[in-house]
Amino acid sequence: DAGVTQSPTHLIKTRGQQVTLRCSPKSGHDTVSWYQQALGQGPQFIFQYYEEEERQRGNFPDRFSGHQFPNYSSELNVNALLLGDSALYLCASSPRDRGLEQYFGPGTRLTVT
Amino acid sequence: KNQVEQSPQSLIILEGKNCTLQCNYTVSPFSNLRWYKQDTGRGPVSLTIMTFSENTKSNGRYTATLDADTKQSSLHITASQLSDSASYICVVSALNNAGNMLTFGGGTRLMVKP
Numbered sequence: 507d508a509g510v511t512q513s514p515t516h517l518i519k520t521r522g523q524q525v526t527l528r529c530s531p532k533s534g535h536d537t538v539s540w541y542q543q544a545l546g547q548g549p550q551f552i553f554q555y556y557e558e559e560e561r562q563r564g565n566f567p568d569r570f571s572g573h574q575f576p577n578y579s580s581e582l583n584v585n586a587l588l589l590g591d592s593a594l595y596l597c598a599s600s601p602r603d604r605g606l607e608q609y610f611g612p613g614t615r616l617t618v619t
Numbered sequence: 620k621n622q623v624e625q626s627p628q629s630l631i632i633l634e635g636k637n638c639t640l641q642c643n644y645t646v647s648p649f650s651n652l653r654w655y656k657q658d659t660g661r662g663p664v665s666l667t668i669m670t671f672s673e674n675t676k677s678n679g680r681y682t683a684t685l686d687a688d689t690k691q692s693s694l695h696i697t698a699s700q701l702s703d704s705a706s707y708i709c710v711v712s713a714l715n716n717a718g719n720m721l722t723f724g725g726g727t728r729l730m731v732k733p
Contacts, residue, residue: 547726610662
């Protein structure tokens with residue numbers, strides 16, 4: 507049973523570009539959350555998806571958007587990239603009815619130059 | 620505003636020694652508190668999860684405590700090993716209508732030296 511998987515592992519983009527990150531949840535999990543972790547900081551909550559809808563959102567601008575597919579996988583899109591968007595982007599999945607069980611993926615390291 | 624503060628920010632100990640990491644929080648309404656271990660460049664891995672009624676939980680050499688009255692938690696690592704070198708993150712969950720909302724601390728970076 508694969509855990510949470512994310513792709514790509516690393517990504518380098520230029521300011522102003524757009525990026526899409528992908529996440530496949532652990533088998534049996536239907537809720538996906540996205541986090542941004544700057545170097546040396548704790549993760550910051552971006553948003554959470556359940557039943558293909560955004561259910562909760564942290565303090566991130568509209569440049570950050572997402573999507574959840576019927577198979578529960580999810581995408582994080584960031585438009586008009588800024589240098590400050592450089593970070594490790596973590597995806598976490600959990601079963602809706604057992605919210606204590608949250609598993610993190612390995613993350614995608616995004617560098618904006 | 621929900622906040623989680625961890626101390627110390629960083630810590631260096633010798634292999635075999637014990638250490639204790641601290642977490643103070645102001646999160647409401649409290650649902651649960653989790654400690655994660657995060658190796659550099661990797662995703663966090665859960666060590667313990669405690670709900671309001673639990674005040675101690677162990678996972679091998681890791682023991683977490685929770686004082687819900689003072690809103691404090693600690694993570695005690697016994698007989699440290701080189702592989703314990705990592706960041707340790709305290710995460711507090713608030714329960715709202717949409718489910719659990721997690722607030723992360725900034726982490727304590729632990730280095731275990733031989």
